[in-house]
Amino acid sequence: MSQYQAPVDDISFNLFDVWQLDQYWQQQPQLQELIEADTAKAILEEAAKICEQQLAPYSQIADAVGAQLADGKVSLPEHYYTAYQSLSEGGWTGLSGDAEFGGMGMPKSLSMMVDEMLCSADIAFSLYPGLTAGACVTLLQHADEQMKACYLPKLYSGEWSGTMCLTEAHAGSDLGIMRTTAKPDTDGSYLISGSKIFITAGEHDLTSNIIHLVLAKLPDAPAGSRGISLFLVPKFIVTENCDLAERNAVNVGSIEHKMGINGSATCVLNFDGARGYLIGEPHRGLACMFTMMNYERLSMGSQGLGAAERAYQNALAYAKDRLQGRTGKTDPNKADAILGHADVRRMLLNIKAMNEAGRTFATWVANLLDRAKYDGCAQSAQRANLLTPITKAFMTDRGLDACITAQQVFGGHGYVKEWGMEQLVRDVRIAQIYEGTNGIQAADFMLRKVASDQAAVLLALLNDIQLELKAHPTSISVVVEKRITQLIDVSHSLLAQEQNVLSMNACDYLDAVGYVLYAYMWQRNLMALNPAKHSADFVAAKTQTAMWYTQKVLPKVDGLFSSLQSDGSAMFALTEDQF
Template sequence: MPEYKAPLRDMRFVLNEVFDAGSMWESLAGLQGAVDMETAEAILEECGKIASQVLAPINRDGDENSSTWENGEVTAAPGFKDAYQTYVEAGLNGLGGNPDFGGMGMPKTLVAQVEEMVQGSNMAFGLAPMLTAGACLSLNAHGSQELKEKYLPNMYSGVWSGAMDLTEPHAGTDLGIIRTKAEPNADGSYDITGTKIFITWGEHDMAENIIHLVLAKLPDAPAGPKGISLFLVPKFLVNEDGSLGERNAASCGSIEHKMGIKGSATCVMNYDGAKGWLVGEENKGLACMFTMMNYERLGVGIQGLGVAENSYQNAVAYARDRIQSRAPTGAVAKDKAADPIIVHPDVRRMLMTMRAFNEAGRAFSTYVGAWLDTSKYSDNADQAKHAEQMVALLTPVAKAFMTDVALESAIAGQQIFGGHGFIREWGQEQHVRDLRITQIYEGTNGIQALDLMGRKIVGTNGSLYKVFEQDVNDFVASQAGNEAAAEFIEPLKAAMENLSDLTQWVIDQAQSNPNEIGAASVEYLHVFGYAAYAYMWAKMAVVALPKQDDSFYKAKVETARFYVKRLLPRYIGLSATVKGGSESLYGLDDEMFETA
């Protein structure tokens, strides 16, 4: 039976020693007094227990016996409703929420660790609080005072949950062509009519009410994305006294049969003149929605990290127990018929790859979270603007690179199990299936790469990139006299020099051929990701190097060495691919793609 243990020791290392989160929180005016390390530790411990003891044990059952739909009603997978109550009673649902409306006001650097534990132990379940948090972010930022007072307290407490309704059958990434309509009423409400698909936890029985944030178009709306508005549409209408009223004209037409995350309900939602209320300004719905996108896209990266960590833990346990053949250097377990497979170089390669990606990903998600916290809570306008630029640049990398390497890690975990990795009861094949969606939803990884390359790099003529480049250069300069760290600093410098050169190359090429942007985007994002992870490993190694008498820190240094020697060099081939140009993509006429 697969097991999951919250990686609390590594989380403490990242928060306390690498990023000194306590000092950072104290320095941000909007967080002063809201959180301290004692509170943070208590939250991490409690979530770790819930993740390992409540959520992980129902993960496989949720995959085998998923949420069910009957006559418009969805019943959550076995154990999910009770687990949801445990989760919300622990106060975790409103962890990052506005304290004015019952949230705890915790920083993203802390919330990111909680999200990793929840997603890593049971991703299908973890989507429910994740979607509620996203809906709360948009409502808190753009909703009227009346809407916030009426809905946020029950959403933060978990009495009500939230859902985000964007996609339609004909409109995915291109939301400008949505057809859902909003007709204004005399009382200030709107009648919402249309169909939305892929709505995660759009219907279920875990919470008393579900608050949908729905993108729709007003009758006189401009064409395209500039004509989209955002509306709050509850499952049950809410009376003036806060009690639940009649059922709204919003229903679940079916739930999808999916490759993974089967425990969650992915709904087709039908709106037949459902009552809704405008969130934010008319025709400004995308701006309202994008308020939560940076958080949600980082959250998807964290999903990948969490599941990959679960896969790693079980792969290590299996590799230490499974015996097969003898070590190349001679018998290790001489009292057994064969040695445990962890002695074999190829198994070590896979385990070290998983570990190196996971630990760098944990540091990187915290790094991005720190910039989110600074942008939100700093009272220094220049500092906040700088942080916003970093968030804009790093968000697509966090979403796409973290999930791409997480899938690689989960596949490695499955491979270590050999034939057992293909069998459902061992759990590894579920990790692969669950993780696959993280590369697709919240903007496919190809779209994330295009956003990074097109908008953030070429679109700013490299100015956003220079903000990140300067941050890395400042760190490198701070280690000029640290000879012990040179084996990590020098590869980082080389990776950054290559990334800077590649950035300018694409900018130059795009001036005469716009196809170069899309042709370069995915590989460029990966080159960026490998350099960013090298930065994380250098930061961790600097902390760990003087403390190697402790096995935890020694393992850090050795994993950092593996990363710079065996994984970081991948950027060389990827860079060559980018410079291969776009011409070969267009050598075939469209009809030549046919094979029969």
């Protein structure tokens, strides 16, 4: 059976030693009365209890039971109800919500760590509060004051939940060709008609109401994506007093039978003249919805890291317990734990090195968002925007890699359901697909985040990192600086190419940037180590893992740099019939 223990110590190390966020929080008027290190640790420890005790032990049951549709109603695994109630009562569903509307007002850098724990415990369950949090961000930024005052308190409290409804059967990434319509009604509302697919948490009975954020087109809409508007469509109509009234004309058509995340109700929703309310300006819906999508893309990174962390913990425990073969270091007549074998150590170290760098990276990006919010720092906002597709794509790609590698540690047992490893592989696989496939993330990064400004934001960031490396030398800083210089050179070379070449190289380029920035994350880890504060084992483990990363993982960029500068004309030389 798969086990999980929340890595609260390493999370705290990243928050308070690597990035020293407790000091930053105390400098912000909005935060200094809300949170300091002890409060944050208490929040993390309480969240860990829910994840460790109410979710993780039952994730395999949730996978087996799944979401069930009968008579137009969706039921969920039984323990989801008590776990969700615990989350709601503890304020976790509104952890980073605006305090004006009943949220706890905590920084993103803290809530993202809680997201990781929830994803380790059960990715499918995490989607219910996760989608709600994203919907809240959209409403907070784009809804009018009356709508915010009515809906946000209920969403933050967990009494209601939220979804986002974009995809249609014929319109996935190309939302401009969607067919869902919004017809103005005499009372100022709109009648929404159409069908949406792949709607996460689209129907369930965890909450008394579900608030759907729906993209649709008005009768006078311009063609393409510029003609899309965003509407709030509740499952139950909400009165002027914010009470529930009659059922709206939105119903579940079916639920998808998926490879993984079976506890998540992934629905086809049919809107048959459902009453909806415009959010923001007409024809500006896609920009509003991207507020939620960008939030969810960061959550995808948490899914990749969360699954990888649980996979590592179980593979490590198995490697210590499983006796097989002889390493020559103990009694030659007895089998040794497989942790003594070099190949098993290689696999585990690869996962450990990526996971711990990934946690530092996630904390960094979340804090950039906090600085953009609390300080109004334009540079932090630009850098968070730059790093969002890396958070989504690189962290989820590496998350799947980690789960497959951990499964390999188990040998044949990893392929058997009772150990839980194959479920982690199945569950995390979706993170590379939804909220914009990783190929789309790479294209976005290459074309919109880098090429559009001739890499100005990226190069400024890399220059700042180089200055930091010189000012704070560690055992790996020279290696990291060398790789950054190589990355800068490759970036200049790529930017001289035409768009087709940039698109062709987008995935490799995103990976190259990801590996180099993870090396910087290890630099930050080493800078934060303090023998007077941290145990000798902790210091040694961090130091040796950093060395492993720079010596055995980081050289992957050599192949990526070579590929990025190689001729790829064969791609364009093939005709369609030759594929």
